Amino acid sequence: MDKFIVSARKYRPQNFNTVVGQSHITTTLKNAIKNNQLAHAFLFCGPRGVGKTTCARILAKTINCENQTKDGEACNTCNSCVSFDAGTSLNIHELDAASNNSVDDIRSLVEQVRFAPQAGKYKVYIVDEVHMLSSSAFNAFLKTLEEPPPYAIFILATTEKHKILPTILSRCQIFDFKRITNNDTVEHLQEICEKEQIKAEKTALHIIAQKSEGCMRDSLSILDKIVSFTNGEVTYANTLEHLNILDEDYYFKLLDHLQQQNLSDALLMYDEINRKGFEGDTVLEGFAEFLRNILVSKDAKVAMLLEVAEEFKQKYLQTAERIPAAYVVSALNILNDAGINYKQARNKRLHVELTLIKLSYLNQALELVNNEGSVSKKKIIEGARSVAFRALPISKVKETGVVTASSVDAKQQEKPASEAKLIIEAPKPPASSPKPPTSNVQPPTSSMGSLSKIRSKISQESQQGSQAKTITEEELKICWDEFIEKLRAKKNPAAITNFKNAEVFIIDNNTIEVKINGELAKKFIEAERADLIIHLQNYFNNKALTYQITVVESTNNNEPVERQLNTKEQYQRIIDEYPLVKELKERLKLQLDY
Structure with missing residues (x-):
C-alpha cells in the first residue's frame, strides 16, 4: 500500500x-x-x-x-x-x-x-x-x-x-505576502477535488475557506480531515458538523424571532443550540459576524466585502432590505459588550439569555437619527401626553342655573367633571363680598392678553384665600434671622457671614430689598435664592413675595488696607533697611525658607 x-x-x-x-x-x-x-x-x-x-x-x-x-x-x-x-x-x-x-x-x-x-x-x-x-x-x-x-x-x-x-x-x-482570499482558496480546493475524484459542494468548500482564514495549508488540512470523516463526499451538512460551526439558517431564524419580539422561540432556539454543544461565546461571535454581513449587504458599494457562499448572498440582500440600520448597529454594540464580558460572567447561559432579551426589545428602545449628515442613536421616548388637570368642584348660584368653578382647598371632596355645565356669563360680584386687599403693585397700562388676565386673577384669589401676613421691619428681621439659623444648620459659614452683613428693607407688600457690599457677597446671596424665596413666602404666607439685591460700593476704596507682611516681604524690608544682613547671608551661604 x-x-x-x-x-x-x-x-x-x-x-x-x-x-x-x-x-x-x-x-x-x-x-x-x-x-x-x-x-x-x-x-x-x-x-x-x-x-x-x-x-x-x-x-x-x-x-x-x-x-x-x-x-x-x-x-x-x-x-x-x-x-x-x-x-x-x-x-x-x-x-x-x-x-x-x-x-x-x-x-x-x-x-x-x-x-x-x-x-x-x-x-x-x-x-x-x-x-x-x-x-x-x-x-x-x-x-x-x-x-x-x-x-x-x-x-x-x-x-x-x-x-x-x-x-x-x-x-x-x-x-x-498577503492572506489568500476565499475565492482563490475555493478554486484551488475544487481543482484538488477534481484530481482526487472527491465529490464536494461549493458551499462546503466556502466554509472550509472561511475557517482557514486565508491560510492555504490549513484549508488543505481541513479538507483531508473531512474527506476521511465523510469517506470521500464533502457536503455542506457534514462540513458544519465536523468543523463545529453553526448553520447560517439558525441566525436567520433567530433574527426573525428577535425582530418579531418572539422571545420564547428565541430562547428555545438558543437552548437547542446549547444542547448541540456550542458554547455561548461561539453563538455571540457568530451572530455578531452574521449581523456584520447584514450591515454590509445594505449598501451596494460595500457588498463586495460580503464573504459568504453564492447561495446565501441573495438571502442576505433580501434580509438587509427589511432590517432597519438602527437595529443592526445597536445590536452589534450589545453583542460586542456581551462578548467582552462573557469570560467574567459566572452564569454563562444566563449572560447569553440576557443578551437575547435585550436584542428582542431593542426596537422599542433605540432609533437612528440623521443629524446634519451624521448618523447617531437616539432613545425613543413616549409620545407627548396632555397635562392631567384636577377636576374642579361645582357650585350653583341661586336659582338661575349658572354654574361657576371656584378654587377650594384640596382637602374638599371633588365631584366628577362630567356633572359640570359651563355657561359663559360675566358674573356680577355680590354686594356683600369683601373687597380684596389693596396692593402697591400697579397693573400695566397696556392691555393684557388672556394668559395675563388668568394669572392676575389667580394671584388675587390666592391672596384673598391665604390672608397674607403684613410685612413689618420687626417681622422681617425675625424672618431673616431664622433663615440664618437654617444656614448655620447647613454648616455654611461663608453664606452666614454675608447674610449677617446684609441689610433688608421693605419696598412694598410683595418686594424686599437686600443691600450688600460687593459683588462677592451678591454671589453668596444668589446661591441661596431658591431656599430664601420659599422661606420668605412661607413665613409671610405670600406666594408673590420676592426680593431684589442692591450692591453698595464702598466709599473708602482708595484708603490703604493694613495687612500683615509675609516672610518674604519682611526679609525684603529688613535688607532694605540693613544691607549688611544680605551680605552676611551671602557669605554664610544661607538658604531662606519663605
Whole structure:
C-alpha cells in the first residue's frame, strides 16, 4: 500500500504559475530572473501557510535551471530540476532558525558560504523562521549578509517581521505576502477535488475557506480531515458538523424571532443550540459576524466585502432590505459588550439569555437619527401626553342655573367633571363680598392678553384665600434671622457671614430689598435664592413675595488696607533697611525658607 501524503505536500506548487494568490510576488521574481537583476538577499514575510517557503524553493530551483522558459519558469526536466525535486540537490541549504538559533549555527552556515557550487550557478540558503535567531546570531550574520560571494543568495522567511533587527532589514529585498482570499482558496480546493475524484459542494468548500482564514495549508488540512470523516463526499451538512460551526439558517431564524419580539422561540432556539454543544461565546461571535454581513449587504458599494457562499448572498440582500440600520448597529454594540464580558460572567447561559432579551426589545428602545449628515442613536421616548388637570368642584348660584368653578382647598371632596355645565356669563360680584386687599403693585397700562388676565386673577384669589401676613421691619428681621439659623444648620459659614452683613428693607407688600457690599457677597446671596424665596413666602404666607439685591460700593476704596507682611516681604524690608544682613547671608551661604 502506498504511503499517504497530505494534500499540502502532495500539491505543493512547483512553478511560479501554480502559486495561489501571490501574483504580485511571483511576477516580480520572474521579471528579476529574466532581466538578471537578482538581489543577494530576500526577506519573505507574511502570515502562516501562504507560500513563503514554497516561493523560496521555486526561486532556488528556477535560478539553477539549465533550460529556463521565456517567462522565467523552471523546465522541471533538466538534471538540476530533477535533483531538486528529488531532494538531492547540493545547491540549496535550508536552516530552521527556530531550533538552530545560536551563534555556532550561524558560523557553520557562514563557513559553507565560502565554497562555490559544484554544479549550477548559485548556492541558495533558506533560513526559515529567521526572527527566532538570537541577537548575537544576527550580529554574526550581518557581514556575510551584506557582502556575500557572487554565487550565494540568502532567502529569509518569517511570520513576525517586527522582531527582526533593522540592520538585517536594510540588507534585504522585502516581499510581503498577503492572506489568500476565499475565492482563490475555493478554486484551488475544487481543482484538488477534481484530481482526487472527491465529490464536494461549493458551499462546503466556502466554509472550509472561511475557517482557514486565508491560510492555504490549513484549508488543505481541513479538507483531508473531512474527506476521511465523510469517506470521500464533502457536503455542506457534514462540513458544519465536523468543523463545529453553526448553520447560517439558525441566525436567520433567530433574527426573525428577535425582530418579531418572539422571545420564547428565541430562547428555545438558543437552548437547542446549547444542547448541540456550542458554547455561548461561539453563538455571540457568530451572530455578531452574521449581523456584520447584514450591515454590509445594505449598501451596494460595500457588498463586495460580503464573504459568504453564492447561495446565501441573495438571502442576505433580501434580509438587509427589511432590517432597519438602527437595529443592526445597536445590536452589534450589545453583542460586542456581551462578548467582552462573557469570560467574567459566572452564569454563562444566563449572560447569553440576557443578551437575547435585550436584542428582542431593542426596537422599542433605540432609533437612528440623521443629524446634519451624521448618523447617531437616539432613545425613543413616549409620545407627548396632555397635562392631567384636577377636576374642579361645582357650585350653583341661586336659582338661575349658572354654574361657576371656584378654587377650594384640596382637602374638599371633588365631584366628577362630567356633572359640570359651563355657561359663559360675566358674573356680577355680590354686594356683600369683601373687597380684596389693596396692593402697591400697579397693573400695566397696556392691555393684557388672556394668559395675563388668568394669572392676575389667580394671584388675587390666592391672596384673598391665604390672608397674607403684613410685612413689618420687626417681622422681617425675625424672618431673616431664622433663615440664618437654617444656614448655620447647613454648616455654611461663608453664606452666614454675608447674610449677617446684609441689610433688608421693605419696598412694598410683595418686594424686599437686600443691600450688600460687593459683588462677592451678591454671589453668596444668589446661591441661596431658591431656599430664601420659599422661606420668605412661607413665613409671610405670600406666594408673590420676592426680593431684589442692591450692591453698595464702598466709599473708602482708595484708603490703604493694613495687612500683615509675609516672610518674604519682611526679609525684603529688613535688607532694605540693613544691607549688611544680605551680605552676611551671602557669605554664610544661607538658604531662606519663605
